[in-house]
Every structure is written in C-alpha cells, then in structure tokens.
Amino acid sequence: MTRTSFSGTLAASPLGDARIVTAAEFEFTRIAGRRTTIATPVSPAAGATHVTLHVVRVAAGESFSPDGSVGEENTAVVFDGRGTATVGSRSHPVERAHAVYAPTGQALSLTADAEGLTVYVWRTPLTAGRRPGTDPEPFSTLWDETTQLRGFGGTGQIAPDSDRATMNFVFWPGNGSSQLCLHCGIQQPGQTFNVHLHPDSDEAFIAFEGIGQMYLRDRWIDVAAGDVLYAAPGVLHGARNPHTGPDARRFVTCGGPSPYDPALYSAAGLSSDVR
Template sequence: MSTRTARGCVIKAGEMEFRPLDGCRVATAVGPHLGARIVRLDVVEVPAGSVWRPSSSPREENVVVVFGGSGSAASGTARRPVGRADTVYAPTGDPYELSADAGDDLTAYVWNTELRPERAPGTDPRRFSRLWNEETQLKGFTGTGQAETSARTATMNFLFWPGTGSPQLCLHCGFMQPGEYFNVHVHPESEEAFIAFEGKGQLHLDGEWYDAAPGDVLFAPPGVPHGTRHPDEDPTAPRFATCGGPTPFDPVLYQRAGVPTDVR
C-alpha cells in the first residue's frame, strides 16, 4: 500500500496510475500532485516496436533509467542500444528518444527538471552510462545526523553528476549487501526522488521504515529525512539496489566522496 504524507511519500509500483500518451503508457510517480516543485519522475512503458519521443523545452534536463526490456535510446544526435540498468542523460535543450525492440516492451523511469536561471549547462556532458559503473563512488556515508547511524555502509555509484557535466539533475545508484545501510540524511534545498531497482529492502522516510520491492518510489521534499537499508542478515540474500538522486544535486554528497562539485 502506498504511503503519502505532507512530508513525502512511498509509492508502490503496482499502484501507479498509467494513462495512454502518444502510443505509449505513462504514469507520473512524482510531480505537482505530491507537492514537487523541482523534479518530476515519470514511468514510461513503450510497447514492442514503438517509439517514445516526448517534446522538451529549451531549459529542460532529463535522466532515463531502463527498468526492463531492450531497444535503443537517443540523446541529442547520439544513439545507443539499451537494456535493463542502462542510463541516458539528455542535457538542457536536447531531445531524447526511446525505441523498444520489435519483440520486447521497454519500461523506463524518467527524471525531469527545468534548469534554474543561475545554472549553466555542462560543456561536454556524459550522455550514456550504466547503474553498475563504479568509476566514481561514495563509501562510508555516515548520514547527516537525523537518525542513529550504522557502520555497515552501502556503496553509491555516481553516474550523472557535476563531474560528468550535469548542472542540476544527477543520478546515483546505491547498492546494499545484507545488513548494509545508506544512512538517513536530508537535503536542505533539494527534492529527492529515487526508486528501488533490484532486490528487496527498506526505505526510510521521516522517521519510518517501509518495505520496498523493485519499481517502488520514494519522494522526500527538502529537509525531510530519508535513507535505505537491506535488513536481511542472511549473507546469501541478493543485494538491494536503488537509483535516483536529489534535484538540484546536493554538493555534500560529492564533498563526502572527496570529488569536485564544479560542473564540467
């Protein structure tokens, strides 16, 4: 059952409401209906052999995570085959497109924001990556003091972030082995929207823990505590992975990782 409060929500994948749009199906998981003012998170289902080609504004950024199926994706004039766990970044003003293979539906989660006037696009942004890209990571995150912390900390991959040319949106992937936490924290000026991508675990929102399965979504407004954990103590249990990020990006995460916060 989805949980919605004035201070955020956890939305179960099976309770999202889809609508037909341009030959595809779209559900807005996070948006103005939840009080989100900075970020929107849509779930897009592209039928086999079809194309999702949304319109975009000159100040719009998009990040795509392929949740299931296979096909190809375009960002601006660049195109690449994609499958589960592949990711796409469409810089400000550049269109993106998702095409599903002839024999396979494609499902994607899409983060969208309008670039704020004081922020400038990157000079040569990365357009494609994968959730399991380990080139830049945050380890040993101790949270920001809103809840008791665990020393058994998760690892977070940075996929799209200031170091890859993203001025406002970001995409991170946190993966937890049994017993590990991404400790509770807040983003003072950012809205957080992320999904459970793989395995089963729990999501923290404003003092409570909620069971989560793949496709579930968490939304936390600025200043609301949130985090994740893998509560299973069986060392053979599958890992729990989440992906998403605060919008605008929170420089604290990169400072904790010891990497620059400047947009390249």
C-alpha cells in the same frame, strides 16, 4: 516506427512532503491513442517541489520523447526490456540497468524493440544560474564504479549504522550533469545508506533490484523493486538491506536529489563544479 511525445502531468496521488508510491499504485494511461502508457508518481502537480518522475512502458516499435525535453534536464533508467536511446544526435542501444542523461538543449528519445521498454524518467527545468556542462556524458549504466561515495554517515539527525553501502555516481557534475544527477546505491546484505536530508533539493529515487527498506520521515518501510520514494527538501530518508544469511541478495536503489546536493560530493572528497 511510431513516436509518442508527452508534455503534461497525469493524475497522481498527493505526495505531501514525502511519500513512498508502490509499483502496484501506479496509474498507467495510454498516450495519444498509442500503445505506449505512462504513469507519473512524482510531479509538481502532486506536490513535488522541483522534479517530475514518469514510469513509461514504451510499446514495441514505438518511441517516447517528453515534449519540452530540449528546455529541461532529463535522466532515464531502463527497468526492463531493450531498445535505443537518443540524446541530441547521439544514439546508443540500451537494456536493463542502462542509464541516459539528456542535458538542457538536447532532446531525449527512447525507442523500444520487439520486447518493449520500461523506463523511469526524471525531468526538471534548469535552475537560473546553472549552466550546462561542456561535454556531458549521455550514456552509462548503474554499475559504473568510476566515481563512488563510500562510508557515508548521514547528516547527523539519526545515529548511523556502521555497515555502510556504496553509492555509484553515474551522472553528476564531474561528468557534466548540471542539475539532475543519477546515483546508484548498492546495499549488500546488512548494509545501510545512512539516513540524511537535502536542505534545498527534492529526492526521488526508486528501488531498482531486490527487496529492502527505505527510511522516510521517522521510520523504515518495506519496499520492493519498482517502488518510488519522494522526499521534499528537509525530509529525512535513506535505504537499507536488513536481510542477511545465505539466501540474502543485494538491494539496489537509484535516483537522486534535484537540484543535485553538493554535500554528497563533498562527503566523497569531490568537487561539485560542473565540467
């Protein structure tokens, strides 16, 4: 087994205060002579405020571990393939739609089996004053419906749609995440996760499944699975599935604001205290 680590930020197109980066625009680079490749569509070097987002294609039999992961928060979502995720001393098999959270103080490692493994990895340092959870949950899936936000009306800048999508809180303060969160928006045909902003947080999320639209700044933009949205603090964004009819399918997004935004949990009637 070959282990690959990565600490730098690869070249990325400037983000400004907001940008949608399509999967076709990702620039993959091989790491340290290995077969594993990485693209970095969102990073401080490209203009993000708080968060780095990698897309990693872990080659069969190889492992990826971000250098410095012990000193930062990490979340990862498997986009394709199978393998094993390790957080600290705990390991778990993973496949498409599985999610991983590595809190500050615990290293993240992702190992591919014979199919290879494509993962999206979010990274951010822990902000001063935030503490790690007492017993954070390291493994979950995007389809975890234990804790949800339903009927979200946005933050008031844009008139909300009435057919509102559901969001799964996969990793959040209630299950021990101290800075990064991972939410999954399920936009059934005709549904919208209404336009909103985060005053103090970057937003980096991806289209995980299907085709739909993301709102950015002042308009709706067509996207497909694999595409990435970045919005700086204060920039309006949202997601919707404009497709209806017998052939329409759900549109799924995942990611979240960094640092997490307590307003989303308040909208669900939940505390944002880290457990």
